[in-house]
Amino acid sequence: MSALIGEMVTKALKLNIPLSVHLDLTYRCNERCIHCYLDHHDHGEMTTVEIKDLLDQMADAGVFYLTISGGEIMMRRDFFEILEHARKRTFCIKLKTNGILIRSNEADRIKALGVESVQISIYSHIPDVHDAITKLPGSLADSIEAIRRLRAHGIHVIIANVLMVKNASDYEGVKALAAELGAQFMLDPTVTPMMDGDRGILNLNVDEAALREVFRNEGLVGNVEEFCAPPKGPNESDLDMLPCSAGHTACYVSPYGDVYPCVQFPLPSGNVRSTRFVDIWRNSPELNEVRSITLRDMPSCSVCTHGGTCTRCPGLAYLEGNMRGPSSQDCEKSYARTGIPSENLKKRRAASFSSSHLVQIQGLQSSVAI
Amino acid sequence: MSDKPYVARSNMIAARVLGNETMVMSASDSTLFTLDEVATLIWESADGLTPLEEIVKNKVCTQYDVSPEVALKDAEVLVKQLAGHGLMLLSDRPVAQPSEFPKVNP
Ligand code: SF4
Ligand code: SF4
Numbered sequence: 001m002s003a004l005i006g007e008m009v010t011k012a013l014k015l016n017i018p019l020s021v022h023l024d025l026t027y028r029c030n031e032r033c034i035h036c037y038l039d040h041h042d043h044g045e046m047t048t049v050e051i052k053d054l055l056d057q058m059a060d061a062g063v064f065y066l067t068i069s070g071g072e073i074m075m076r077r078d079f080f081e082i083l084e085h086a087r088k089r090t091f092c093i094k095l096k097t098n099g100i101l102i103r104s105n106e107a108d109r110i111k112a113l114g115v116e117s118v119q120i121s122i123y124s125h126i127p128d129v130h131d132a133i134t135k136l137p138g139s140l141a142d143s144i145e146a147i148r149r150l151r152a153h154g155i156h157v158i159i160a161n162v163l164m165v166k167n168a169s170d171y172e173g174v175k176a177l178a179a180e181l182g183a184q185f186m187l188d189p190t191v192t193p194m195m196d197g198d199r200g201i202l203n204l205n206v207d208e209a210a211l212r213e214v215f216r217n218e219g220l221v222g223n224v225e226e227f228c229a230p231p232k233g234p235n236e237s238d239l240d241m242l243p244c245s246a247g248h249t250a251c252y253v254s255p256y257g258d259v260y261p262c263v264q265f266p267l268p269s270g271n272v273r274s275t276r277f278v279d280i281w282r283n284s285p286e287l288n289e290v291r292s293i294t295l296r297d298m299p300s301c302s303v304c305t306h307g308g309t310c311t312r313c314p315g316l317a318y319l320e321g322n323m324r325g326p327s328s329q330d331c332e333k334s335y336a337r338t339g340i341p342s343e344n345l346k347k348r349r350a351a352s353f354s355s356s357h358l359v360q361i362q363g364l365q366s367s368v369a370i
Numbered sequence: 371m372s373d374k375p376y377v378a379r380s381n382m383i384a385a386r387v388l389g390n391e392t393m394v395m396s397a398s399d400s401t402l403f404t405l406d407e408v409a410t411l412i413w414e415s416a417d418g419l420t421p422l423e424e425i426v427k428n429k430v431c432t433q434y435d436v437s438p439e440v441a442l443k444d445a446e447v448l449v450k451q452l453a454g455h456g457l458m459l460l461s462d463r464p465v466a467q468p469s470e471f472p473k474v475n476p
Contacts, residue, residue, distance in 0.1 A: 004402050011388055064386040064393055092384035092395050114382040114397030156400065 008064075012249045017062035018281050020250040022263050025051065025082065026071040027255055031098055031134040033121075035164055035191045035204050038071065045255040048078040050273070052085045054253065057277040059089035069096035069263075071255070080109055087113045094119065096160075099146030100139060107146075111153040118150055119158040119186075123166075125173035133166055147181050157183040163214065164191055164204045175219070189214055190329055193319045195266050205329070211336035228337050234307035239296040243314045247290035251281065261290045265315025267323070290314070293324060300326045304342045306334040374460040377425070377449050378418030383457050385413075396455050403457070408434060409448055416458060418465030422449060 001009070012019040026045055027038045046054065058066070066086055073079055074097060086093055095110070099120045102110070110118065120143055123133040130140035150157050159178040161171055171187055178185035189211055193199045206214075214220060221227040234241075242248055246262035247269075253259055257272040259280050269287045270280030281287065293314070301307050304326070311334075316327035331345040341349070379385070382397040392405040392413055405413050408430060415425040426441045434441070452458035459465055 002402070004404060008388060008393055008402075008404070011391075015389055017388060059386070062386055062388060064384065064388075087381075090383060090385045114384075116384070116395070116397065116400055 009245075009249055012062070015062075016282065018058070018249065018251055019063065020065035020067070020245065021058055021063045022067040022069060022250070022252045023051075023054075024069050024071060024253070024255050024263070025073050025076050025079065028075045029070060029072040029098075030075065030100055031072070031136045031139060033123075033134050034166070035133070035162060035201050037192055037194045037201070039194075039196070040071065043256060045076075046257050046273070048081060050257070051078075051082050054257070054272050054277060055082070055086055055089050055091075057272070059091065061278040061281060064092055065094065066091035067094045067096065072101070073097050074101035074106070080106075080113075083109075083113050083115075092116050096120075097146075098134070098139065099143045099150075100136075102146035102149060104149060107149040107153050107155070110150065111155055115155065117156040117158055117184075119160050120147055120183075121160045121162065122174050122177065123162065123164070124170040125177045126170060129167050129170060133164070144177075144181070147183055151182045157181070158186055159183045160186045160188060162191065163187060163189045163206050163210070165206055166204070168206045168210045171214070171220075187214065187220055189333070192264055192316060192329075197266075197319055199319075202329075208332060208336050211333065215333075215337045228339075230338050230340060231306045231309050231334070233305045234295060234302065238308035239294065239302060241295045241308075243293065243295070243312065246314060247287045251287070253277075259284070259287075261287060262315050264313060265290075265318055265323075267315075267318055290323070298324045298326075300342075300344050304344070305340060306331075306338070306342055310334050374462050375421040375423060376418060376461045376464050377412075377416040377422050378459045378461065378465040379413065379416050380457050380459055387414075394452075394457055396457055398456050401455060403452075403455070408444075412445055412448060413452075413458075416449075418459070418461070422446070 009019065027040050028042055029040050068086065073095060093115045094117045095115055096119045122130065122143060124130040127140045131137050147157050159174060161174045163171060175185045191201055191204045193202060215228060216224050218224050246265050251259055251261055252263040253272060258268060259270045259272060260266050261269065267286050267290065269284040272280065295302050295307055301310065301312055310330055312330040313327050314323050316329050317323050317325045320328060326342065326344040328344065328348055331342045335341045335345055384395040384397065386393050387410065390407045390410065392410040394403045394405060395401065411429050412425055415429050422445055423442060426445050427438050430436065430441045430445065431438050449458055449460060453460050
C-alpha cells in the first residue's frame, strides 16, 4: 500500500467512511466454476433504478473504490447503463468478469468509461484444465481473447488464478501467460466455503505440501526468508490491531441489496431496499460489532504465536461459527508458511486423526461382522 | 495561463471528498493525488463555466486571508499541475457540459 493510500485509509477509519464497496450486480453466470461459492439463481436482483440510486447513496457516503462483480456482470443487460452512472459519480471502478461477453464494442466502452482495472479469472493455461473448472468448453480461448482486446485498449488487466487440486501445477503457466498478455498476475491459494456456509467445496483446496511450495516461490512472494520467517507472537500493539478492512472501511452489497462486512463475511447487516446505505453503514449493530473486535478480543488468536502476522480472515472464522475464533484455513496457511502449527491446527489435526482412526476400526469391524 | 482562463474537471477521473481533502485518481494511469482544503475549493468550483480568476476571487479570497494576485498565481500552478496529469482541462472558452462522458456506439 502506498503512503498516500495508507493516509486515506487512516482518515476514512477516523471519519467512519466506507472507502471501498464490492457490489455484485448478479449471481447469474455463463460459467459454472466448480469452486464457486454462489447460488446462480436470480432471487430478485435490484433493478437498474435501485442500483443507480444505490450508487448515488454510496457516492454521497464517500465510497471511492467500487468493485463491480458477480456472477458475471455482463449477464445484466443494463450493465453499461450502470457503469456509465458509476463513472458519472466519479468512483474508482474495478470490474471482475470472466470476459466471455467482452467483444470489441464492449472493450471500447470499458475504455471510454475510464475503468481502473478489469480482473479476469484464468485457472490454467491449458484449455482442458481451465474449461473443466469453468465447465464451459472454449472458455479459456474466449477469456484470453477478451484480455487481448482490453490490453489492446491499454486497460489494466489482472489475471486471478485460484489454486485448486485440479490446477495445482499450472500457476507458473498462467503467470507466463499473464506476462505474454501484458496483464498483472494474482494467485489466490484458498477456495472458500459457499456463502450459505456449505463447506463441501473446500475439498478442492490444495494440500499443505502444495501450499508450502507456493509460499517458497520467490517469484510469487518476494523475499522467501522474510515471508516464511518464524512468528514472534503478537506484541502489545498487535493486540490492538484491526483484523482487516471488512466493516471498517469496506463492505459488500449483494444483488438483492443485502449488506455484509465483506463478500467473504456473510454476516447480514441490513438491506438497502429498506434502509439507506449510509444508515446501515453507520448504525448497523452487526457492523458495529465487527468494528469493536481487535486481536485482543480473540481468545485463540491473541495467544497464538502467529497472532501478529497471520492473514486470518474474520469472514472465514465467521463461516466456521465464530467471528472471534480462528480461521482454520488461515491456520493451515500460517503452518505452510512457517512450519509452525497453531494450537487450533494441532487440535483439529488430533481430532481428525482420532475420527479417521475410528472410522477405520469401524470399517474393519463391520467387514469382520460380514 | 491568462489565455486559458476556464478550468473544468476531467471526466476520466475518480474523485471523492474525504473530510476537508479530495482524493483524485487519474483513470489513465491510476496515479492518486490528494488536494488540500484550498485546492478542493478550486476543484469543486472548476465547472468549466467560471473563469479561474473569478473562482479565486469569489471562493478562495472570501474564505482565506490572501491577496487575489498571490492566490491566483498559486491557483494557476495548481491547475497546470492537474492538467499535466489529465485531471483538469484548461480552455480559453467556457467548456460546455463538462460532466458529459465520451460516447461510443452502444
Ligand atoms: S480478511 Fe476476509 S473478511 Fe477481511 S477483507 Fe479479506 S476476505 Fe474480507
Ligand atoms: S494461525 Fe490460526 S489461531 Fe493462529 S492467529 Fe492465525 S487463525 Fe488465529
